[in-house]
Amino acid sequence: MFQTDSFVKACQGQPASVVKELLEEALRDPESITQALAAFGNGKNVGDNAMGDLLIHRSPELTILKAAVPAGFKSPPHNHLMWAVIGVYDGQENNYFYRRSGETLEAAGGRDLKAPDVLVLGQEVIHAIANPLERTSFAIHVYGGDLPGAPRRMWNPRTLKEEAFDMQTMRSYAKDLMAK
Numbered sequence: 666m667f668q669t670d671s672f673v674k675a676c677q678g679q680p681a682s683v684v685k686e687l688l689e690e691a692l693r694d695p696e697s698i699t700q701a702l703a704a705f706g707n708g709k710n711v712g713d714n715a716m717g718d719l720l721i722h723r724s725p726e727l728t729i730l731k732a733a734v735p736a737g738f739k740s741p742p743h744n745h746l747m748w749a750v751i752g753v754y755d756g757q758e759n760n761y762f763y764r765r766s767g768e769t770l771e772a773a774g775g776r777d778l779k780a781p782d783v784l785v786l787g788q789e790v791i792h793a794i795a796n797p798l799e800r801t802s803f804a805i806h807v808y809g810g811d812l813p814g815a816p817r818r819m820w821n822p823r824t825l826k827e828e829a830f831d832m833q834t835m836r837s838y839a840k841d842l843m844a845k
Contacts, residue, residue, distance in 0.1 A: 667697040673722045673729060676807055681748040681785050684807050688752035691805070692781035695754040698805070705731045718806070720813075728812040732804045734758060734796040739842035741835060742770055742793045743819040747810035749786040753778045756802025760784060763791040769825040778804070791820070 672691060676684050691698060705719040719731040734756070742763050751758065759777045763770040770791060778784055786792065788809075796802045817830035822838050 667691050667694060667701045669701050669721060673727075676729065677724075677727055681750055681809060684750045684809075685783055685785050688750055688783050688805060688807065689781075692752050692754055692783065695780055698754045699803070702731045702803075702805075721805075723811060723813065725811050725814075726809070728806075728808040728810065730806045730808075730812075732758075732806045734794065734802045734804070736796060736799045736801060737843055739795045739839060740793050741819055741822040741838040741842065742791050742825070743830060743835065744789070744791045744817055745786065745808060745812060746788065746815045746817055747808050747812070748788050749790075749809070750783065750807045751778065751786070751804055752783045752807075753780045753802065753804040755780055756800065756804075757796060757798050758802055758804055759795045759797055760786075761793045761795070763793070763820070763825075765791070768827070770820055793822075 672687065675687050679687070702721070705721060719733060721729040721731055723729075732751075742761075751760075757777065757779045759775065761775040762773040764773040776784060818827055819830045819835055819838075820827055822842055828834075
């Protein structure tokens with residue numbers, strides 16, 4: 666049975682490789698995760714073309730989110746500046762990877778995650794995500810640092826020019842991408 670407090674404690678002070686193992690173990694019982702995380706985000710509407718990052722834990726060393734990704738959602742490329750471990754427990758999350766090319770980005774592959782897949786992203790990874798389904802997808806995202814406090818970057822999806830990460834601008838870019 667997945668227990669949020671136990672999972673948070675088990676992740677604290679661990680490298681991405683150990684968090685990956687912990688998440689893989691938890692994903693063996695996705696219904697248990699669904700039940701344990703049902704209270705996170707209760708009443709929050711994630712259907713307004715905005716991803717719902719629902720905070721489970723935040724400290725200088727660790728951030729854990731329940732990621733609720735609405736149907737058809739697409740994000741612009743962005744980074745985290747720390748490792749990340751993503752585990753999908755309901756639905757699908759497609760990841761598109763990029764690498765720097767001069768002052769812009771170029772595509773560098775991707776990986777489609779379906780429950781119960783787990784993906785580790787390195788500290789330097791630049792990616793975008795999408796939910797190709799007609800329903801909300803859910804995942805646990807674990808980050809090796811204080812994600813909300815990180816001086817992250819994002820890239821304009823039309824020009825692939827780098828800019829400071831700003832949640833309002835990211836939402837605007839996502840709406841533009843989803844309209845296409």
